[in-house]
Amino acid sequence: MEAKEMIKVNQLNKSFGELHVLKNIDMTVYESDVVCLIGSSGSGKSTLLRCLNFLERKDSGSIIIEGKEVDPSNDDLNKIREKVGMVFQHFNLFPHKTVLENIIEAPVMVKGVDKKVATSKAKELLEKVGLEDKADVFPNKLSGGQKQRVAIARALAMEPDIMLFDEPTSALDPELVGEVLTTMKELANEGMTMVVVTHEMGFAREVADWIVYMNDGEIIERGDPEQFFEHPKEERTQEFLKTTMLK
Amino acid sequence: MPSFSHFFEVLIDTKDVFLKAMLLTLELTVVSILIGIVIGLFFALMKISKIKVLELISDVYVFLVRGTPLIVQIFILYFGLSGIFLIPDFWAASLALALHNGAYISEILRGTIQGVDKGQMEAGRSLGMTKVLTLRRIILPQAFRRALPPLGNQFIIGLKDSSLAAFISMNELFNVATTLGSNNFDEMTYLLIVAVYYLVLVALLTFIVNRLEKKLAISDR
Numbered sequence: 487m488e489a490k491e492m493i494k495v496n497q498l499n500k501s502f503g504e505l506h507v508l509k510n511i512d513m514t515v516y517e518s519d520v521v522c523l524i525g526s527s528g529s530g531k532s533t534l535l536r537c538l539n540f541l542e543r544k545d546s547g548s549i550i551i552e553g554k555e556v557d558p559s560n561d562d563l564n565k566i567r568e569k570v571g572m573v574f575q576h577f578n579l580f581p582h583k584t585v586l587e588n589i590i591e592a593p594v595m596v597k598g599v600d601k602k603v604a605t606s607k608a609k610e611l612l613e614k615v616g617l618e619d620k621a622d623v624f625p626n627k628l629s630g631g632q633k634q635r636v637a638i639a640r641a642l643a644m645e646p647d648i649m650l651f652d653e654p655t656s657a658l659d660p661e662l663v664g665e666v667l668t669t670m671k672e673l674a675n676e677g678m679t680m681v682v683v684t685h686e687m688g689f690a691r692e693v694a695d696w697i698v699y700m701n702d703g704e705i706i707e708r709g710d711p712e713q714f715f716e717h718p719k720e721e722r723t724q725e726f727l728k729t730t731m732l733k
Numbered sequence: 734m735p736s737f738s739h740f741f742e743v744l745i746d747t748k749d750v751f752l753k754a755m756l757l758t759l760e761l762t763v764v765s766i767l768i769g770i771v772i773g774l775f776f777a778l779m780k781i782s783k784i785k786v787l788e789l790i791s792d793v794y795v796f797l798v799r800g801t802p803l804i805v806q807i808f809i810l811y812f813g814l815s816g817i818f819l820i821p822d823f824w825a826a827s828l829a830l831a832l833h834n835g836a837y838i839s840e841i842l843r844g845t846i847q848g849v850d851k852g853q854m855e856a857g858r859s860l861g862m863t864k865v866l867t868l869r870r871i872i873l874p875q876a877f878r879r880a881l882p883p884l885g886n887q888f889i890i891g892l893k894d895s896s897l898a899a900f901i902s903m904n905e906l907f908n909v910a911t912t913l914g915s916n917n918f919d920e921m922t923y924l925l926i927v928a929v930y931y932l933v934l935v936a937l938l939t940f941i942v943n944r945l946e947k948k949l950a951i952s953d954r
Contacts, residue, residue, distance in 0.1 A: 564858075568860075571859070572856075578853060582874050582878065592857075
């Protein structure tokens with residue numbers, strides 16, 4: 487059986503003013519794939535991710551989500567975003583709401599899920615990310631790692647088919663990175679389709695099905711972790727790996 | 734200077750008149766602040782709408798209101814418009830105060846709305862929430878919390894500005910004080926008394942705003 491195409495990007499271009507940040511990007515993500523986007527800062531990987539749930543608008547090219555080409559000016563982007571969860575570098579939890587309220591906000595307000603149902607679902611999700619005791623706490627009482635796990639639970643509460651992660655561990659103290667990566671690993675093992683912008687090479691190597699290396703707005707090389715890390719074909723990839731692995 | 738005993742004597746003797754006047758001052762203040770918040774929010778949202786026409790309307794409004802004295806605005810509503818339609822004195826004063834405070838409140842709210850991290854809007858949108866829903870549920874509650882200290886300040890100004898209603902013959906605190914003062918050839922005593930009433934009202938307002946601030950104490954990211 488052929489795997490379902492969850493995301494298909496064709497000839498995507500995006501500029502910020504004079505700066506051409508995405509150049510003719512082609513990419514396909516199949517169901518249950520974990521794709522790690524790597525590259526130095528400014529390479530366009532975050533912009534590409536943000537285009538996938540239309541927080542950034544493409545200039546040209548097409549983005550097909552679950553078989554349907556999305557036209558940002560006509561389609562209901564909110565409906566599409568319900569299916570595409572996103573986790574941010576800076577968590578972006580709602581500070582005036584408790585952990586539980588953060589998680590049930592969208593299911594209740596957007597999908598009209600009964601509050602009781604949403605609450606019990608939220609508690610399950612909190613248990614899953616190991617924070618069942620934090621339901622009634624406000625975000626400012628949480629560590630960075632805990633905040634990010636709540637953010638993951640919040641995105642999962644909408645029951646998305648795809649999860650996007652934008653440098654989910656970059657704002658964390660080193661000792662807190664592990665707990666977030668563990669949560670993401672579990673998610674990957676459950677078969678979630680994930681696109682992850684990351685600098686965590688260990689995670690990419692262990693969890694990713696595909697690595698996509700970007701530089702200067704272009705996809706330079708893609709491959710499975712084994713081939714990518716052991717036998718990179720492109721010179722720029724080799725250079726990049728040499729410098730990152732030294733760190 | 735009046736003696737202390739004289740001051741307290743008059744204070745007690747006139748309490749019924751002054752309490753009645755205080756009630757009117759309070760009504761003017763509360764009504765104008767409530768309407769002022771609605772107006773302020775309305776123009777703040779227009780200002781941040783990124784729709785040129787609405788931004789312009791908001792700018793013009795703030796310019797006109799901030800650029801002219803409140804007493805002129807009250808007189809325009811009460812006397813100026815009387816040839817076209819009569820606005821009852823209470824509503825002329827309340828509306829003028831509301832329009833006036835609204836301009837300042839819109840500037841306060843615009844600042845605090847724009848001060849909310851843009852990641853909050855993105856988080857809301859990424860969960861499938863519409864812009865309006867995210868604004869209402871996520872951005873505005875945070876903006877209002879941050880706006881509370883300057884809003885409290887504006888409420889105090891509004892309370893004291895309500896004294897200008899005296900000039901369209903409303904029997905609020907200031908009018909009662911000056912009338913009684915000149916009738917009794919004892920201006921100082923009555924002015925000191927009305928000052929005490931204003932101080933009590935401001936203290937009360939400050940207390941309420943502080944309580945609200947504590948209750949809604951915001952946690953940062």
